[in-house]
Amino acid sequence: MSPELASAQQIADELLEMPEASAVSLQMSVDNYLDVIRGVVDLFANKKKMDTIYVTATISSEAIKRVLEALDIDSERVFFVDCISHIMMGASTAAQDEKTTLVESPTMLENLMLKVEYLIRRSQSEGKVVVIDSINSLAIHNNNWILSELLHILVSGLRSRDAYTVILTVEEHSTPDISNMVNLVCDHGIHAGKLREG
Amino acid sequence: MPLKPGDRERCATGVEGLDTILYGGIPRTNTVLLTGSCGTGKTSLALEFLIHGAIRGENSLFISVTENSEKLLANIIPYRFFDRTLVRSGRLVFVDMPIMYERLGLTKPDLSMEEIDLLVSALASLAKELGSKRLVIDSITSVCYKLKTSEKIRDFILKLSKALSDLGCTSILVGEVPADSTSYSSFGVEEAIADGIVLMANMERRGDLLRTLQVIKMRGTMHSRAKYVLDLTPMGVLLVPLLKGGSTQ
Numbered sequence: 442m443s444p445e446l447a448s449a450q451q452i453a454d455e456l457l458e459m460p461e462a463s464a465v466s467l468q469m470s471v472d473n474y475l476d477v478i479r480g481v482v483d484l485f486a487n488k489k490k491m492d493t494i495y496v497t498a499t500i501s502s503e504a505i506k507r508v509l510e511a512l513d514i515d516s517e518r519v520f521f522v523d524c525i526s527h528i529m530m531g532a533s534t535a536a537q538d539e540k541t542t543l544v545e546s547p548t549m550l551e552n553l554m555l556k557v558e559y560l561i562r563r564s565q566s567e568g569k570v571v572v573i574d575s576i577n578s579l580a581i582h583n584n585n586w587i588l589s590e591l592l593h594i595l596v597s598g599l600r601s602r603d604a605y606t607v608i609l610t611v612e613e614h615s616t617p618d619i620s621n622m623v624n625l626v627c628d629h630g631i632h633a634g635k636l637r638e639g
Numbered sequence: 640m641p642l643k644p645g646d647r648e649r650c651a652t653g654v655e656g657l658d659t660i661l662y663g664g665i666p667r668t669n670t671v672l673l674t675g676s677c678g679t680g681k682t683s684l685a686l687e688f689l690i691h692g693a694i695r696g697e698n699s700l701f702i703s704v705t706e707n708s709e710k711l712l713a714n715i716i717p718y719r720f721f722d723r724t725l726v727r728s729g730r731l732v733f734v735d736m737p738i739m740y741e742r743l744g745l746t747k748p749d750l751s752m753e754e755i756d757l758l759v760s761a762l763a764s765l766a767k768e769l770g771s772k773r774l775v776i777d778s779i780t781s782v783c784y785k786l787k788t789s790e791k792i793r794d795f796i797l798k799l800s801k802a803l804s805d806l807g808c809t810s811i812l813v814g815e816v817p818a819d820s821t822s823y824s825s826f827g828v829e830e831a832i833a834d835g836i837v838l839m840a841n842m843e844r845r846g847d848l849l850r851t852l853q854v855i856k857m858r859g860t861m862h863s864r865a866k867y868v869l870d871l872t873p874m875g876v877l878l879v880p881l882l883k884g885g886s887t888q
Contacts, residue, residue, distance in 0.1 A: 549847050551868035554879045559872045563719075587884030594880060 446473040447633035452480030453488070455631045456607070461568075464596045464606040466627040470634035471613055477633055478505065478574075479512050481607055485570040486518040491605075492566035494557055498524040498547045498578035503534055505574075516540075518566065522556040524549075525578075547582040550591045557595065561602060570605040571595075576623055577614040589622045596626040647859040650773065650809040653691020654684065656867060656878025657837075657852070665835065666859030667809050670800040672779070672830055674814035674823050675839030680850055683716055683871050684839070685775040685811050690721050693731040697772035700765070701733045704781040708733035719873050732769055736782070739765075750785050755795045763802035771808050779812035780825045792828045800832065823855065834858040842866075842881075852878060 447455075452467070459465055469477045486493040497505055502521035509516045520540055524547040537543050542556045557571055573579070579588055592608070599606050608623050612634040624630065649664035658664045665671055675681050689699035703711055712733065715721065725731040740746060743761055745754055766774055776782065779796070786792045796812070803810045812833065814824050823830040823838060830836055835857035842851045853866045867878040 546847060548845060549849070550882055551849060551879050552870065555868065555870035555872075555877050558877050558879065559870065559874055562874045562877075584884060587882050590882045590884060594882075 446470055446635065447476065447480075448473075449476040449480035449483065452477055452631065452633050453484040455633075456481065456484055459605070459629055462600050462603045462605060463629055464600065464608070464627045466608050466610060466623045466630045468610045468612050468615070468630065468632050468634050471611055472635075473633060474611075475508060475512070477609065478508060479514060480633075481570075481572055482509060482516070482519060483514050485568075485572075485605070487515055489568060490566070491518065491568035491570050492560075492564040493519045494522060494560045494564075494569065494571045495519055496522045496524065496553060496557065496571065496573045498582075499574050501526045501529065502541050520560050520564075522553060522560070524553055547579055550579075550583060550587060554591065554595055554598075558598075561599075561604065568605075569599075569602070570607060571599055572607045573609060575609040575611055576619055577611045580619055585618050585622060589625070592622060592626045649860075651691070651695075652688045653694070654687055654876045654878070656869075657684075657854075657876070660854055660863045660865075660867070660878075661857060662860050662862060665809055665857070668804040668807060669834035669857070669859060670796075670803065670810045670812060670832075671835035671837060671857070672814050672824065672833035673811050673837045673839065674816055674830070676816055676818040676820070676841065679839035679841055680852075680869060680871050680876065681813050681815075681839050682711070682777055684837075684852075684876050685777055685813055686715065687718070687875050688811060689731055689773050689775055690718065690725065692773040693725040694720065694722075696730070698729075698770045699731050699773040700769055700771040700775070701731070702736055702739075702762070702774070702776045703733060704736040704776065704778055706777075708735050716871055717873050718875060720875065729769070732771075734765065736776075745785075748785060749787050750791070752791065752794065755786065755791055756798070759795060759798045759802055762799060763806065766803060766806055766808055771806070774803060774808050774810045775813065776810070777813040778815050779829060780815040783826050783829070789826060789828050792826050793832060796829060796832045800834075839869075849881070851881060 485491045502523040522542050524544040527543045527545045544552045596606050647666040650667045651658050651664035692699040783792050823836050836855040838853045838855050840851050842849045849868050851866050852869050854862045866881040868881050870877045
């Protein structure tokens with residue numbers, strides 16, 4: 442990988458090498474957030490034809506849908522668990538529908554797990570991937586103890602169902618505690634941020 | 640889950656999480672008190688137990704005490720697995736208790752011991768006639784209001800449990816308790832007689848209200864005693880463990 446920020450294609454290529462049902466930590470920079478979304482969604486939802494459950498705690502599902510549309514990425518197989526729109530109190534137009542499930546607050550981590558479970562059960566697709574966007578946004582609202590517990594239970598459950606997990610980490614907002622928490626549950630790490638030299 | 644020698648046969652509730660908690664399901668012929676305050680999902684869980692039974696070919700009977708069964712069916716969660724032919728074929732039967740009271744002439748607000756025997760006998764006859772293997776009374780608390788004393792409530796539940804158990808029927812009695820109650824039942828008797836207690840509650844955590852489920856007791860099986868968070872979805876009741884977050888409380 443070049444010392445510059447990883448492109449959507451490079452991210453997709455690295456993800457493609459991951460064995461099935463892997464849990465992957467994807468460390469990115471705020472500057473290539475859109476490339477990461479593009480790389481992950483396009484690879485799993487379109488190239489691999491997997492139902493993609495996108496847990497968003499950073500920006501609203503409506504905003505991500507607009508991004509995907511602007512990038513000309515088909516979102517037919519993308520289902521959102523939106524943890525942020527409800528607490529925006531009308532500032533987001535995201536509404537509950539077949540493709541979008543709202544969680545009242547990013548502090549309701551059990552409900553996040555329940556909505557993921559619901560979508561996994563409802564899915565007819567053979568392969569499934571759950572994208573957590575991002576652990577840093579969830580860390581704004583929750584302490585590390587409860588987040589560690591969430592990741593442990595969620596990732597173990599998804600692994601037993603042969604589903605991929607991709608946990609997005611924003612390197613500018615990360616701490617050693619958050620990195621350790623993610624590394625503990627993930628099998629692989631992809632660094633798509635500003636690569637350290639040497 | 641395969642049964643070991645000596646294990647009691649199970650009546651799988653069909654709620655995957657609950658069957659895991661109970662190591663396969665409710666021991667067959669048990670009478671379980673499903674208790675909690677309003678809005679905790681008791682009726683939905685009880686209905687799902689019956690629907691899964693009916694799908695498996697077990698005749699199932701719902702006795703509605705507080706709500707007209709037509710209204711109940713109209714408000715049912717649009718379960719993806721619920722097929723109205725189960726009702727039309729008689730596999731899943733709804734009976735309104737007020738109609739039974741009227742037919743039996745039990746219109747007084749306070750039933751005598753003889754009338755309690757009559758009611759137990761009528762319920763058992765109905766379950767026998769329909770070949771019911773699963774039964775729900777929603778709610779037993781409303782029936783108990785007609786019995787007034789602890790002795791009568793004890794007598795009624797004991798006789799009913801025995802009669803249903805003798806028919807090979809696994810039963811859920813839905814109980815109602817106030818939100819701030821520390822007891823598992825309104826009259827303090829139901830919980831002592833039931834073979835099992837499943838407690839549903841609303842739990843507040845940092846301003847969030849979570850629906851929870853906990854199996855307090857279940858005769859005839861090991862079970863988890865941990866608290867779980869639940870969601871009522873078109874795929875049925877889903878359960879996940881309550882996250883503790885390092886809490887010592």
